[in-house]
Amino acid sequence: MAxxxxxxxxxxxxxxxxxxxxxxxxETLELGEYVLLNHKKLGDEVWAVYEQVCIAALDVGDIEEAVGCIEALKTKFPQSKRVKRLQGMKLEAQGRFEDAKLVYDELLKEDPSNAMIRKRLVAILKAQDRIGDAIKELNRYLESFMADHEAWLELSDLYIQEQNYSKAAFCFEELIMSNPHNHLYHQRYAEIRYTQGGVESMEIARKYFAQAVKLNSNNIRALYGLFLASTHLASQQKASGKSKKDNTRYATWASQQLAHRYRLAERKEPEHQVLHLEKMIDSLQITPS
Known part of the structure; x- marks a missing residue:
């Protein structure tokens, strides 16, 4: 790319x-290395680039590049908490979790409200497969930082790993309350309720799949979820005549919308895109990843 x-x-x-x-x-690592070849042109921006490249290098496992960036930053900012955080992240990348935790604990003593460091502690627990402890730590974090959407998403994923779908659903209820126009939150909440099963949860799933489609008519996964939930409810033996009729109507509408979008893709998109859409619809499962 560079x-x-x-x-x-x-x-x-x-x-x-x-x-x-x-x-x-x-991509950041490649571009960053290229830009840093002529680092004098960056002025003070060079330090932001070093930090950016360091994190990218840690993500891809290039410890040597990350160490070089940390050393450059440490020379310029010897007492910087941000540099110490990067050192902790390097230790994480090397699998030295206890050493990384010592670095983070020291930083938290200086600043107990440091959100990024507290999230690094959650990352360590996840890396050690201590999901229950990670959930506890993340819940403590959210007591202080309730507006952190990424943390709610992370907590929901952790609950799903533990197959605690009711608490995973609660996380998305919080997200929907704070951001009611995000169609992906409605879709994800619906998927969790669908996975829980039962008539009540299935009706809630159908409602939120429908809302996701209302917010974004191109959300194929929500359309497919609406079709599945409605079909499931229509097939229930205990369903009343009106319920069967309504859900059959919802399922029919959703299937027509899916067919319409497939035809549009077939006319407008390259052949490989159409094949991709075919495979996605065939394999789509309304279950949490």
């Missing part, structure tokens, strides 16, 4: 990813 764009373009792309908090690790 050989295909100019130095200025590479610099702007790195800046854009920093502002968006994007984690394009492999």
């Amino acid at each position: 050989t295909c764009i100019s130095w200025d373009e590479a610099r702007e792309q790195l800046k854009k990813w920093r502002e968006e908090n994007a984690r394009q690790s492999a």
Whole structure:
């Protein structure tokens, strides 16, 4: 990639990813190494690039590159807490979890409200497959940082690993309350309720799949979920005549929408895109990943 764009373009792309908090690790590492070849042109921005490249290097397992970045930052900022955090992350990447925890504990003594460090402790527990402890730590974190959407998403995933679907659903209820227009939150909540099974949960799943489609009519997964939930409810022996009729109507509408989007893709998209859509619809499962 670096050989295909100019130095200025590479610099702007790195800046854009920093502002968006994007984690394009492999691409960031390649562009960052390219930009740092002419680091004097960066001015003070060079330190932000070093930090960005360091994190990318740790993500892809390039410890040597990460160490070089840390040393450069440490020379410039010997007492920096951010540099100490990077040192802790390096220890994590090396599998030295207890050593990393000591670094983070020291940082938390200086600043107990440091959100990034507390999240690193959760990452350590996850890496050690201590899911129950990670859940406890993340719950403690959310007591202080309730507006952290990423933390709620992470907690939901941890509950799903433990097959505690009711608590995973609660996490998305919190997310939906704070961001009711995010169609993906409605879709994900519906998937969890669908997975729980039972008529009540299935009706809730259908409702939230429908809301996800209302918020974004191109959400194929929500459309398919609406079709499945409605079909399931329509097939229940105990369902009333009105319920069967309504759910059959919902399922029919959803299937028509899916067929319509398939035809559009077939006309407008390259053949490989159509095949991709076919496979996605054939294999789509409304179960949490």
